[in-house]
Amino acid sequence: MSSIVLFGPPGAGKGTQAQRITESTGLPQISTGDMLRAAVAAKTATGLEAKSFMDSGKLVPDEIIIALIEQRIKNPDAAKGVMYDGFPRTIPQAEALSKIDEISHVIAIEVPDERIVERICGRYTCAGCSAVYHDLFNPTSEEGVCDTCQSTKFNRRADDNADTVLSRLKAYHEQTSPLANWYGERGVFFGVDGDRDIPQITSDILKILVK
Ligand code: AP5
Numbered sequence: 001m002s003s004i005v006l007f008g009p010p011g012a013g014k015g016t017q018a019q020r021i022t023e024s025t026g027l028p029q030i031s032t033g034d035m036l037r038a039a040v041a042a043k044t045a046t047g048l049e050a051k052s053f054m055d056s057g058k059l060v061p062d063e064i065i066i067a068l069i070e071q072r073i074k075n076p077d078a079a080k081g082v083m084y085d086g087f088p089r090t091i092p093q094a095e096a097l098s099k100i101d102e103i104s105h106v107i108a109i110e111v112p113d114e115r116i117v118e119r120i121c122g123r124y125t126c127a128g129c130s131a132v133y134h135d136l137f138n139p140t141s142e143e144g145v146c147d148t149c150q151s152t153k154f155n156r157r158a159d160d161n162a163d164t165v166l167s168r169l170k171a172y173h174e175q176t177s178p179l180a181n182w183y184g185e186r187g188v189f190f191g192v193d194g195d196r197d198i199p200q201i202t203s204d205i206l207k208i209l210v211k
Contacts, residue, residue, distance in 0.1 A: 002102045003081040004209065007179065008109035010168040011120040012194050013201065016132045017109060018085040020202045028077045031085040035068050036060060054159055057167025059089055059175055066096045073101060089176045106183040107205050109194035113169055120165050127153035138198060
């Protein structure tokens, strides 16, 4: 099993690119953010514990996240490798991952902080298939209809507000960005300029993945 990691600040476009890369590579997307939101909605013990951290833009404790991943990668669809989206986010998470999976590429989607708030505050997601859109930068082709599954229902996330975004950025710079060096030392870290059109970024990522 050999897997890839999509890395970057909140709103960098990890989820957007993950959906496109899954279409090209077949690697299943594992988003810890999506898993946590599902747990919160289902009011599981994990969801109840995670909710206050997520609402305030803080990272959920490592032991909760690592347990979720250990369970998830037992699923047969993970046998040939996966694409992690938003995981790992701390050195202890990366160390735990190194014991259960081999990482061939960590792709960092680089976007300056000043772009992040406008990206996150305009985001909406299809309630049917989770496709990610943006009011200005990436709207549906037909207003109010998902391009992928034709659903007419969309969600906006509770933590997508300007105040929480600043906490999420702080957590990224303090706790997650040190992973760039950690993976750089292991020779698997690749940066892409994420401040460009979505298809250009996808094309760069796919070129890196064949290296
Ligand atoms: P999570 O759900 O992972 O949120 P995040 O990292 O903050 O990332 P986002 O999902 O907000 O952004 P994205 O990079 O996927 O961007 P997207 O493609 O949507 O985590 C949420 C919370 O859960 C965390 O705060 C934490 O509490 C907890 N958590 C999750 N994982 C954890 C972990 N491992 N450890 C501890 N806690 C954890 O794009 C954003 C918007 O921009 C969209 O509207 C999109 O259409 C638009 N866009 C995308 N690309 C472009 C482009 N190139 N140009 C213009 N617009 C673009």
